[in-house]
Amino acid sequence: MGPLTYFGEISTEWNYVIAIFIGMAFGYIMEASGFSSSRKLIGVFYGYDFAVIRVFITATLVAIIGLLYMGYFGWIDYSVLFVHPTFIFSATIGGVIMGFGFIIGGFCPGTSLCALAIGKIDGWVFTVALFVGIFIYSLVFPFIEPYYNMGDMGHITISEYLNISNAWFTFWFALISVAIFYVTSVIRKKVKEVRY
């Protein structure tokens, strides 16, 4: 039963080896989906390429559904999976800052690493700036720490918050996603093609 490292079935050393292979698969999939190109990524906001949202939502859905089924059949202990903690304020404001970073810089951290790997100078610059951004954050951290810890809701899931079952949430999310896929494909046909 998974997670394997949690139940001590994999030693720390192997864990690092596995980390490299998982990372390789992650990088390969992102690059092959075209995430190393900022112009392709940004297309989602101007309607000429919706690859980002399609990959992103499909991946989320596949993972949610797959993990729920695995939990149901007892192949994985769903209760010990790491649920990203919710801090309402920092999640929102941090997301807004990242939204600006995305539209101006054209990358997010993972995709900039992919761009860097295939020799894109803008990817290198973005990644170096990422380091500087984190460094600046560490300098101002004492001043913003109260805001960082504001609105702590713990390891809460969205279905707990909405007070519906995981299954129903997933079902509605799948319906909405298919609607998004359809609408984006309609928009895509109406927007002037951008060659890049």
Place this chain on the structure above:
Amino acid sequence: MSKRYILLAIVLIGSAFGLVVLPNKHDTNQIPAEEFLIDIYNPARFLSTHQVAKRLIERDPSIFLVDVRTPSEFEEYSIPGAFNIPLENLLEEEWADYLSQDGVDVVLFSNGDIYADQAWTLIAQQGTKNLYIMKGGVNQWFSTIIQPVEPPETAPSEAFDLYAFEKAASIYFGGSSANVESATTTPTKKTVVVRKKKKKAAEGGC
């Protein structure tokens, strides 16, 4: 929009809907009723006061005594080394690690058998292993270990062996038959070290 995308969308929504219509799973934390019934009828869930006393005298580290009576009763008298978790607080989260320990036999007791048995039922239902009841509870403990009764002379020799053990145990637990007063002194509090089970996986990333 091609047919294959429609097909894929149907597969996606179908598998999501499949989660909704899956029959409610038996809570994995609870063991099935049939299995549970067998456990209830299994006399091995009882330990005699002698067995408990013997293991305490031997300072067996793999025994953990839980007194499920009220705190006031616990203050008045309890078995040395026992840990007090009142029955009403038994299911509180903070005690979960105490009541389910790998490689440690958790022994429940109350004044008689009834409350200890109720406690046993509550905890065993969660699928906890190594869970026992001290048969007869504190009352039995008093009449066998603290104030043992000498068997009649006609009794078989085993009874005398047992009595010899009881006498020795009585002295060990500070309540020789001659001195009842000292038996009702406050129990020695044992500092309990419980290996906490890991609750959350390692801190997430990014």
Place this chain on the structure above:
Amino acid sequence: MSFWKENKKHVYWNPYFGGFMLGLLLIATFYITGRGLGATGATKSAVITTVKTIDHDYAQHSAYYSKFHLDEGRNPMNNWLVFETIGMIAGAFLSGALSGRVKFRIQHPPHIASNKRLIYASIGGLLFGFGSQFARGCTSGAALSGSAVLSLGGFITMAAIFGTAYIVAYFFRKIWIN
């Protein structure tokens, strides 16, 4: 056929296939490690290591760096995410190399000079670095991996990133389209 060859560098996976593969990878990652993927975690470790090397005392007493228990002699680079990130760069290179996309260049829209593109990229990187630390994770760590286990924070971060970018896209359109 020559047309095909010429355009091969733009032939990416079908996004739904890519998403499906990424979803499977997320499941595998959760199955093996119990948590999701990440991208800024390694960058953070690298920053911590750098600061520690330059000024160890500062690193130990600063409110931010002291969170990482540097005094216990732990090496922040010995981190699952650091190894994952090394793999990520290798994997992306592999994919790019197989499709003939590896080349030193600055990708920019035709009407934007390349040095301008680099300035924008650096501003974006700064914001993203700052924001990802404040939100406890970036697009992969918080939004993608968080949503995979239905974390409320993951969905909020995902909505905040994409929502903001959509809202402000109009004002930054000059950077990307004519």
